[in-house]
Amino acid sequence: MSHLFPTYARWNVTPAKAEGSWLTDQSGDVYLDFTSGIGVSNLGHIPKQVKKAVDKQLQAFWHTSNLFQSPLQEETAKILAEASHLDLVFFCNSGAEANEAAIKLARKSTGRSKIITFLKSFHGRTYATMAATGQEKVKLGFGPMLETFEYVPYNDIEAVKEALDDNTAAVMLEVIQGEGGVNEGNADFLQEVEKLCHENGSLFVIDEIQTGIGRTGKPFAFQHYDLHPDIVSSAKGIANGFPLGAVIGKKELAETFSPGSHGSTFGGNPVALSAAKATLNTIFEDSFLNEVQQKGELLTSLLKEQLSGVEIVKGVKGKGLMIGIELSEEATPYVTAAREEKLLILSAGTNVIRLLPPLTVSEEEISQAVKIIASVLTAKVQIS
């Protein structure tokens, strides 16, 4: 018997080694990996510059606690602050922790308790972030929920206006909902939410855990829409596979997180930080981000071309290298069928195939993946 809680419906693949866009399992089968560990290994598996930085840190020291000075945290925070046009960073270990910190910052700094989030959003699995998530399935059996959140339909500005009140600390959203189905926010809607927040004295919080760190061809996806959030949360790709999260905010929030108000034993761990600094220094280069945009355009156009006329395909959506293929039926059987053809892909929501290839993916790998996806979606798949 397995001694693991069965929280994941695990695939029948046991990784043995991985490099770049490729993963080899213990039986020697080689897979083209368009999952990147669910949007984490943005520079592919074991990128040289990250490995070098981590190896160096492993020789120096592994952990000291946040009571010590940390030039590495200072330098990495500066990179994140400059890239997001914000000021201050708190390091933690995961996306949920970054959102927890964002929620605590918003509530304490405004002295208000309500936070507006959106249907089909996903913000994490802790009590606050599960409650923030606009999907009932995530909360089943875990009630009662923290009564701080009000959920409104995404891209519905009238619903936001109705929900905002004197007690609203923040509106929190993903500019492209990842787990909820690769649902893009409209620029007008997002800009209007920001305006309404600022008029109402509420903070505008953007969850960039899946969309950030170059995934859409900008350091953070909100930068496609001319937005100016007060708080941004980040994790997943930030350290290319080492556990790290960050909440990034305006300098006016400094007092809210004064000494003793928030903390984390492992948050900002030097090994994870060494990986983060090397990762961010590579991804936040303009030339790298431009290539991500070009590869995203190539992937989208090849998918549109090769899937046109395929009966069950309703459309291709997303930005950069965060792509959804919307189907008229459940996506999971097609994800399984692709895996049998040695391509690793994901689903999102019920009907969407989600592609999160490494940002370093080659044009050849993109064409190879599209061919497999087209053949799988064209073939009759037996839905079990």
Ligand SMILES: Cc1ncc(COP(=O)(O)O)c(C=O)c1O
């Ligand atoms: C948008 C978003 N927010 C938060 C999270 C939670 O992150 P973690 O699993 O690192 O806690 C996720 C994870 O999928 C996510 O996609």
